[in-house]
Amino acid sequence: MFVRLQGVTKSVTRSLLWPRWLPQLLPSSCVLCGQTDRNAVCEPCHEQHFTTRPRRCVQCAMPIPTTAKEIRCGDCLKNKPAFDATIVVADYAAPADQLVLALKFGAKLPLAPVMAGMLRDAAVHYADRGLALPILLTAVPLGKSRLQERGFNQSLEIARPLSRQLNIPLEPLLVRLRDTLAQATLPTEERRRNISRAFVVPTQTMNYVRGAHIGVIDDVITTGETLNEIASTLKRFGARRVTNIVFARTISK
Numbered sequence: 001m002f003v004r005l006q007g008v009t010k011s012v013t014r015s016l017l018w019p020r021w022l023p024q025l026l027p028s029s030c031v032l033c034g035q036t037d038r039n040a041v042c043e044p045c046h047e048q049h050f051t052t053r054p055r056r057c058v059q060c061a062m063p064i065p066t067t068a069k070e071i072r073c074g075d076c077l078k079n080k081p082a083f084d085a086t087i088v089v090a091d092y093a094a095p096a097d098q099l100v101l102a103l104k105f106g107a108k109l110p111l112a113p114v115m116a117g118m119l120r121d122a123a124v125h126y127a128d129r130g131l132a133l134p135i136l137l138t139a140v141p142l143g144k145s146r147l148q149e150r151g152f153n154q155s156l157e158i159a160r161p162l163s164r165q166l167n168i169p170l171e172p173l174l175v176r177l178r179d180t181l182a183q184a185t186l187p188t189e190e191r192r193r194n195i196s197r198a199f200v201v202p203t204q205t206m207n208y209v210r211g212a213h214i215g216v217i218d219d220v221i222t223t224g225e226t227l228n229e230i231a232s233t234l235k236r237f238g239a240r241r242v243t244n245i246v247f248a249r250t251i252s253k
Helices: 043-050 074-078 096-104 111-128 144-150 154-166 188-195 203-209 225-236
Strands: 085-091 136-139 213-221 241-249
Touching: 043 085, 085 096, 085 111, 096 111, 096 154, 096 213, 096 241, 111 154, 111 241, 136 154, 154 213, 188 225, 213 225, 225 241
Parallel strands: 085 241, 136 213, 213 241
Antiparallel strands: none
């Protein structure tokens, strides 16, 4: 079943993508170039850095040649991930990484709706290609110690405004059973063991998951091990399809 955005077209005005109250919370300058502007990311920076849409693997969002016959990259064809699709805004490189780092480690929470607006653009583009959008969203949960240390879950901060902008419900479908080491600190071969069986669908949300197409919100996808484990968990509990909706994609696994 294909779920399309209701009443959403490419002609949606910028005011819907950038909340009107945002300039009151952010400095009156672009966070990327520093030029005075009423938006957190000025129009020239947005046009320069966030409007190009390179062809990507439909499953993991790695860039693929425009001439490729397959819609999936070689890695996904060889070792199919548990998730079915991935929507991203940009590669995890300058300047997109500045937004991620400022939100995640600088606690610049007003950037979350900005990033959500860009993700909404990417989701509209995805839907305009005739591809199915989820009927339910969830954010990657943090472990208790990391949540206490940081004070917020950056994925949830992005997911809340994105849910409103896409008019897709957001539910806490997953519980993290244990704290894990930061994936970015581990060698590739250890990341799968680190995240294995780290999530569960609690009893009270099982009925939401069963038979549903679920969108999983995160800030960055690197090797994809965390999102793969989440998709495996959701499907083990009956999810029909899982689509990652992630702000940035590391371009080397």
